Amino acid sequence: MAESLQTTKKPSSKQIEDVLYHYASLFVQECTFELGWRDLSKDIVMDVGSGRNLNCSNVILKEFPDVRALIAIDKDQSVFETPDHLDERISCYVANILYKDTLKPFISKIDKVISTNVIHKISRKRPIFQNVYRMLKPGGEAAFFFLLDSCYYQFLTKLLKIPKFKDMFKGRYNPNMYPKHRRYLYYKDMLEDVGFCDVVSKVEEKIYPHPSEEDWKNALYAAYKDSFEISPESVDEIKEIAFQIYLRTIERYEGEPCYRVLSISLFCKKEKSTKILCEV
Numbered sequence: 001m002a003e004s005l006q007t008t009k010k011p012s013s014k015q016i017e018d019v020l021y022h023y024a025s026l027f028v029q030e031c032t033f034e035l036g037w038r039d040l041s042k043d044i045v046m047d048v049g050s051g052r053n054l055n056c057s058n059v060i061l062k063e064f065p066d067v068r069a070l071i072a073i074d075k076d077q078s079v080f081e082t083p084d085h086l087d088e089r090i091s092c093y094v095a096n097i098l099y100k101d102t103l104k105p106f107i108s109k110i111d112k113v114i115s116t117n118v119i120h121k122i123s124r125k126r127p128i129f130q131n132v133y134r135m136l137k138p139g140g141e142a143a144f145f146f147l148l149d150s151c152y153y154q155f156l157t158k159l160l161k162i163p164k165f166k167d168m169f170k171g172r173y174n175p176n177m178y179p180k181h182r183r184y185l186y187y188k189d190m191l192e193d194v195g196f197c198d199v200v201s202k203v204e205e206k207i208y209p210h211p212s213e214e215d216w217k218n219a220l221y222a223a224y225k226d227s228f229e230i231s232p233e234s235v236d237e238i239k240e241i242a243f244q245i246y247l248r249t250i251e252r253y254e255g256e257p258c259y260r261v262l263s264i265s266l267f268c269k270k271e272k273s274t275k276i277l278c279e280v
């Protein structure tokens, strides 16, 4: 385990747009280091909560072009409806990681599971890990990256206290999304309890300095616009009000506004010879 603080170079607006790809890319690199991923030519890899852009799957294809097969699952059917380009080595399935019935075809069939930026969106974590355990072959490995806290969430919380924004809200908000006691030991213990071994848990705080005001306003708007009913004529006004609230809400780093996230990376293995699978 480790806890660390990292500041990154000033992001361009393109990098902000591509932040999920960026996280997936860094995380696959971490898998090569923590789990010794080198040759995946015999491995079936599953990307859990792949999303529309299949970021993890695409990074794996780039880094391990000889991977045997990639299985992308997502609970939302629409993410697979209009793929820009789908590599023939990726198979997409609609499945919910919380429901083992939807995962039946994969039980004890998967060599490696990876998931980035999905698990913080799901309140019940234990069934996720249990189902991943079920899908792995003996000796299989899993790697999870998700957020433990984010200044965007603090901003959203503030926004929803303002009647104007509360009335426009059509998204989902979990008031207990990032409980403070759930940090590296909490999830390490949970994985061990489910049956995983060699669990490595790393918590990291990342601080992204403020880019240009216009880029920041637009990136922020892109993040919340689908959660609010915003009429086209009020977009500019909403962008400005929300941005000012954001500036007042978030913390500063060396006097400057910044974007701060706390993330966890978990790496674990299923024993080569496993006993009876733990049932819920």
Ligand SMILES: C[S@@+](CC[C@H](N)C(=O)[O-])C[C@H]1O[C@@H](n2cnc3c(N)ncnc32)[C@H](O)[C@@H]1O
Pocket: 020, 021, 024, 048, 049, 050, 051, 052, 053, 054, 055, 056, 073, 074, 075, 076, 079, 095, 096, 097, 098, 115, 116, 117, 118, 121, 122
């Ligand atoms: C923020 S996107 C992340 C996409 C991708 N993993 C990445 O890092 O770019 C989260 C995705 O997880 C999917 N998801 C959320 N809950 C899920 C569940 N219970 N089972 C499967 N997919 C889920 C959502 O539909 C969405 O496509």
